[in-house]
Amino acid sequence: MTFGRSGAASVVLNVGGARYSLSRELLKDFPLRRVSRLHGCRSERDVLEVCDDYDRERNEYFFDRHSEAFGFILLYVRGHGKLRFAPRMCELSFYNEMIYWGLEGAHLEYCCQRRLDDRMSDTYTFYSADEPGVLGRDEGRPGGADAAPSRRWLERMRRTFEEPTSSLAAQILASVSVVFVIVSMVVLCASTLPDWRNAAADNRSLDDRSRIIEAICIGWFTAECIVRFIVSKNKCEFVKRPLNIIDLLAITPYYISVLMTVFTGENSQLQRAGVTLRVLRMMRIFWVIKLARHFIGLQTLGLTLKRCYREMVMLLVFICVAMAIFSALSQLLEHGLDLETSNKDFASIPAACWWVIISMTTVGYGDMYPITMPGRILGGVCVVSGIVLLALPITFIYHSFVQCYHELKFRSARYSRSLSAEFLN
Numbered sequence: 001m002t003f004g005r006s007g008a009a010s011v012v013l014n015v016g017g018a019r020y021s022l023s024r025e026l027l028k029d030f031p032l033r034r035v036s037r038l039h040g041c042r043s044e045r046d047v048l049e050v051c052d053d054y055d056r057e058r059n060e061y062f063f064d065r066h067s068e069a070f071g072f073i074l075l076y077v078r079g080h081g082k083l084r085f086a087p088r089m090c091e092l093s094f095y096n097e098m099i100y101w102g103l104e105g106a107h108l109e110y111c112c113q114r115r116l117d118d119r120m121s122d123t124y125t126f127y128s129a130d131e132p133g134v135l136g137r138d139e140g141r142p143g144g145a146d147a148a149p150s151r152r153w154l155e156r157m158r159r160t161f162e163e164p165t166s167s168l169a170a171q172i173l174a175s176v177s178v179v180f181v182i183v184s185m186v187v188l189c190a191s192t193l194p195d196w197r198n199a200a201a202d203n204r205s206l207d208d209r210s211r212i213i214e215a216i217c218i219g220w221f222t223a224e225c226i227v228r229f230i231v232s233k234n235k236c237e238f239v240k241r242p243l244n245i246i247d248l249l250a251i252t253p254y255y256i257s258v259l260m261t262v263f264t265g266e267n268s269q270l271q272r273a274g275v276t277l278r279v280l281r282m283m284r285i286f287w288v289i290k291l292a293r294h295f296i297g298l299q300t301l302g303l304t305l306k307r308c309y310r311e312m313v314m315l316l317v318f319i320c321v322a323m324a325i326f327s328a329l330s331q332l333l334e335h336g337l338d339l340e341t342s343n344k345d346f347a348s349i350p351a352a353c354w355w356v357i358i359s360m361t362t363v364g365y366g367d368m369y370p371i372t373m374p375g376r377i378l379g380g381v382c383v384v385s386g387i388v389l390l391a392l393p394i395t396f397i398y399h400s401f402v403q404c405y406h407e408l409k410f411r412s413a414r415y416s417r418s419l420s421a422e423f424l425n
Contacts, residue, residue: 009023009024010022010023010024010059011023011024011027011038011059011060011061012058012059012060012061013035013060013061013063014060014061014062014063015063015065015067015070016063016064016065016066016067016070017067018067018070018071019060020074022035024039027039030077031077032073032077032101032102032103033101033102034050034100034101034102035101037050038050038051038061044056047061051063052064065097065100065101066086066089066093066094066097068086068089069086069089069093069094069097070097070101071086072084072085072086072094073097073098073101073103076107082109083098083103083107083108083109083112084108084109084111084112085108085112085115091112091115091116091119092116092119095116104307105403106307106400113399113403114399116403117399117402117403117406154231157227157231158228158231158232158233160173161173161224161227161228161231162228164294174294176220177220177221177224177294178291178294180216180217180220180221181217181287181288181291183213183217184213184214184217184287185285185287185288187210187213187214187217188282188285190210191210214254217287218251218254218255221247221250221251221287222251225244225247225248225251228244242302243289243302246286246289249283249286250283250286250287250289253283296405296408296409299408300401300404300405300408303404303407303408304397304400304401304404307400307404308396308397308400311393311396311397311400312393312397314393315389315390315392315393318389318390318392318393319357319360319386319389319390322356322360322382322385322386322389323353323356323357323360326352326356326359326360326378326381326382326385327349327350327352327353327355327356328349328352329378330346330352330355330356330370330375330378330379330382331346331347331348331349331351331352333370333372333374333375333378334346334352334370334371334372334375335347343370343371343372343375345368345369346368346370346375351368354368355368355369355370356382359379359382359383359386360382360383360385360386360389360390361386361390362383362386362387
C-alpha cells in the first residue's frame with residue numbers, strides 16, 4: 001500500500017474498541033472480504049470506503065461494529081470451532097455483522113441456521129449486503145449522497161434494468177420484456193405445429209411476419225443486454241453472472257443463424273447447415289429463463305441450487321451408487337442366472353440402469369419390469385431405498401429454499417416501497 005506509516009510491517013484493526021494486529025501479508029489473503037479489501041486500497045479515500053475511520057500515524061483502521069460479534073467471527077475464520085451466534089445477541093443483528101464482514105448464512109452451524117430461518121420467518125426481515133444502510137458508511141456507492149450526478153444517473157439506470165420493482169420505469173420495462181418473452185415463445189411453439197408449417201409453405205407472407213416478430217424480439221433483448229452491460233459497475237462480474245450467460249446463449253444463435261443463411265442460402269442440399277439452423281432456432285427456448293429476472297419463484301430456485309450445490313452433489317452420489325448396485329443385481333437376477341427364461345429388457349447393466357432410476361424416483365413407466373420373484377423383491381427394495389435416499393438431503397435444501405425465499409421477498413418488498421413512494425410523489 002502506498003499510504004500509511006512508512007516501514008510499518010503490521011496494521012491494527014480497531015473493531016468497536018477491540019484492537020487486533022495483523023501483518024500486511026496476512027491482510028492480503030484474509031478470509032473476511034472487507035478486511036482483505038484494505039490491501040487493495042491505494043489512497044485514504046479508498047480506505048474510508050471500507051472502514052469508518054483511519055489513523056495514519058498509528059496505521060490503525062477503525063470499524064464501528066459489534067466487537068463481541070467480530071470476536072466470534074474471527075475465531076471461526078481462524079479455524080477455532082464452528083460459527084455460532086454470540087450469546088445475548090439478536091440473531092438478526094449477528095447476521096447483519098456476518099454480512100458486513102463478508103460471510104453468509106451458510107457459514108453458520110446447522111442449529112444456528114435453523115434459528116435464523118425461524119427468526120426471519122417470524123419477523124420477515126433480511127439484511128442484504130447491497131443495502132446502503134447495512135454497510136454503515138454506504139461504502140462509497142455510486143448512489144450515495146456525495147456521488148457525482150453522472151454516477152447517480154448510472155446507478156439509477158442500473159437499478160432500472162436490474163431491479164424490476166425499484167421504480168415505476170423499471171416495472172414498465174420489466175413488463176415489456178415479459179411481453180416480448182411470451183410473444184417469442186408463442187411464435188416458437190406455433191412454428192412447430194404441422195398446420196403452421198403447411199400454412200407458411202402456402203403463404204409466404206405468414207413466414208415473413210413470424211421472422212419480423214422474431215427479429216423485433218431479438219432486437220429488444222439485444223438492446224436491453226447492451227444497456228445493462230454499459231451501466232454495470234463491474235464488467236467482468238457482469239459477464240460471469242448466470243442470467244447474463246443465458247441471455248447471451250439466447251441471443252447469439254439468432255445472429256449465427258442469420259449469418260449462416262446469408263452465406264449458405266436456403267439450399268436444401270446443405271443438410272448439415274439445415275440441422276444446425278434448426279438447432280440454433282430451438283435454442284430460443286432459453287428466453288423463457290429470462291423470466292427469472294421478474295419472478296421471485298424462479299430466482300429462489302436458482303439461488304437455492306447455487307447455495308445447495310454440495311447437497312445436490314451428495315444426492316447425485318447417492319443415486320449413482322444405488323443405481324450401480326441395483327442395476328448389476330437386477331441384470332444378474334433377471335438375465336444372468338437363467339438364460340432360457342431370461343428377461344430381454346435386462347440384457348445389460350446399462351439397460352437395467354433405466355429401470356433403476358425410474359424405480360428409485362417412483363416414476364414407474366412400466367416399459368420394463370422384473371418378472372422373476374427375486375427380481376421383484378429386489379425391485380421393492382430399490383423403490384424403498386430410493387425414497388429414503390432422496391429424502392435425506394431434502395431437509396437441507398428445504399431450509400436453504402426458505403432462507404432464499406425470504407431474502408428475495410424482503411428485497412422485493414423494499415423496492416416496492418420505494419416504488420410506491422415514487423408513484424405517490
